[in-house]
Amino acid sequence: MSSKTTGLRDLRQRVSALFQDHEIFVRTHGHVRFLRVSAVWQKRVALIAGVVLLAWAGATLAVLINQLLTADERAAVAQQQAAATASEARIAKYRDRVAETAADLEERQALLESVAETHFGIDPAAMPAEPATQQAVVPAEPVKTSAIDPNLPPEAQILARLATRQEAFAARLLAAVEDRAANAETAVAALGLNPDRLVRNAAAGRGGPFIPYRDRMGKAKTLGASFAALDSALFRMEVLERTLVAVPSGNPANVLMMSSGFGYRSDPFTGAGAMHAGLDFRGPVGTPILSAAPGRVSFVGRKSGYGNVVEVDHGQGILTRYAHLSGFTTKVGTQVTAGQQIAKMGSTGRSTGSHLHFEVRLNGQAVNPRRFLEAKADVLEVKADARQRVGSVAAARGARGAR
Numbered sequence: 001m002s003s004k005t006t007g008l009r010d011l012r013q014r015v016s017a018l019f020q021d022h023e024i025f026v027r028t029h030g031h032v033r034f035l036r037v038s039a040v041w042q043k044r045v046a047l048i049a050g051v052v053l054l055a056w057a058g059a060t061l062a063v064l065i066n067q068l069l070t071a072d073e074r075a076a077v078a079q080q081q082a083a084a085t086a087s088e089a090r091i092a093k094y095r096d097r098v099a100e101t102a103a104d105l106e107e108r109q110a111l112l113e114s115v116a117e118t119h120f121g122i123d124p125a126a127m128p129a130e131p132a133t134q135q136a137v138v139p140a141e142p143v144k145t146s147a148i149d150p151n152l153p154p155e156a157q158i159l160a161r162l163a164t165r166q167e168a169f170a171a172r173l174l175a176a177v178e179d180r181a182a183n184a185e186t187a188v189a190a191l192g193l194n195p196d197r198l199v200r201n202a203a204a205g206r207g208g209p210f211i212p213y214r215d216r217m218g219k220a221k222t223l224g225a226s227f228a229a230l231d232s233a234l235f236r237m238e239v240l241e242r243t244l245v246a247v248p249s250g251n252p253a254n255v256l257m258m259s260s261g262f263g264y265r266s267d268p269f270t271g272a273g274a275m276h277a278g279l280d281f282r283g284p285v286g287t288p289i290l291s292a293a294p295g296r297v298s299f300v301g302r303k304s305g306y307g308n309v310v311e312v313d314h315g316q317g318i319l320t321r322y323a324h325l326s327g328f329t330t331k332v333g334t335q336v337t338a339g340q341q342i343a344k345m346g347s348t349g350r351s352t353g354s355h356l357h358f359e360v361r362l363n364g365q366a367v368n369p370r371r372f373l374e375a376k377a378d379v380l381e382v383k384a385d386a387r388q389r390v391g392s393v394a395a396a397r398g399a400r401g402a403r
């Protein structure tokens with residue numbers, strides 16, 4: 001038998017000796033009672049007390065250990081907890097940002113598509129996934145991707161790449177629009193018109209420019225500085241190009257001789273000095289009279305002194321007047337193209353012989369038609385370009401209306 005077993009038996013005997021049956025006698029009001037406290041009961045009480053004591057010691061120990069941790073160790077634990085919380089917050093923030101970026105992208109894309117449609121007649125639904133038509137409008141340029149944060153999660157990187165491409169496209173579009181506006185400005189100035197005043201008047205709502213979906217473009221302001229710049233450049237381009245299109249540079253009659261110029265002259269009836277507000281073209285009665293620019297016939301009838309008159313409204317505050325006619329071949333409200341016949345030459349009103357009196361009015365003021373009729377080839381080239389763009393916008397709108 002080992003000494004260990006002996007030792008254990010020895011310990012058990014000593015513990016048993018501690019818990020022996022006891023009898024206690026209690027005297028109450030002269031009566032004596034015996035209370036018996038068994039050894040088993042004593043052991044149970046001792047066990048419960050021991051367990052309670054141990055639990056209390058464990059709790060005390062935990063507090064003690066925490067107090068014994070160094071400041072550095074406590075900081076490390078706190079840091080770990082903070083890092084976990086922060087990464088949760090970052091993920092939530094990313095999710096918000098991704099949704100926000102996607103919404104921004106969508107709104108800007110819608111705006112760019114509306115620009116393509118309303119200013120270039122490009123139907124967004126007909127646009128290929130890789131927009132070749134848009135790249136034809138603006139020269140292609142590789143997209144810089146170096147600016148994208150490599151730490152972004154993959155879905156955020158896709159959006160960031162899209163945003164970068166969209167910004168690059170908007171910038172190229174802006175450059176192309178500004179380029180067109182500058183060309184139109186040069187051409188308009190060459191015609192003796194004031195480009196800045198035209199844009200100012202249009203912005204103030206005078207001169208009645210036709211600018212499609214101006215209200216929708218107002219959204220550009222909420223989409224940042226580059227889109228606001230695009231909005232402003234588009235407005236300028238529209239006003240100047242539509243003015244060019246409206247300019248009456250077509251010959252109002254296929255006759256060469258001009259009998260009287262614009263300005264002061266002696267009145268053919270009274271001989272006194274008088275303002276001649278137009279140009280006179282001499283020709284045989286019945287010579288076809290042609291609209292000098294596209295527009296809408298706004299007057300057909302008689303006017304004092306002018307005799308039979310046709311007026312065509314070209315928009316942008318530009319109106320042409322054809323007088324002393326022998327007959328009409330159009331009626332009020334008709335849309336006419338440049339070179340379309342509207343009347344026949346005659347000698348009605350204050351006229352000394354068969355001729356056409358041709359007048360150009362800009363915002364109600366008679367201006368010399370010569371500068372429009374004698375427009376140089378480079379101006380006419382810009383005008384033809386503007387007419388093509390405005391025409392494709394009108395065609396797209398027509399197609400949309402027909403759908």
Ligand SMILES: [Zn+2]
Nearest residue numbers: 278279280357
């Ligand atoms: Zn005249």
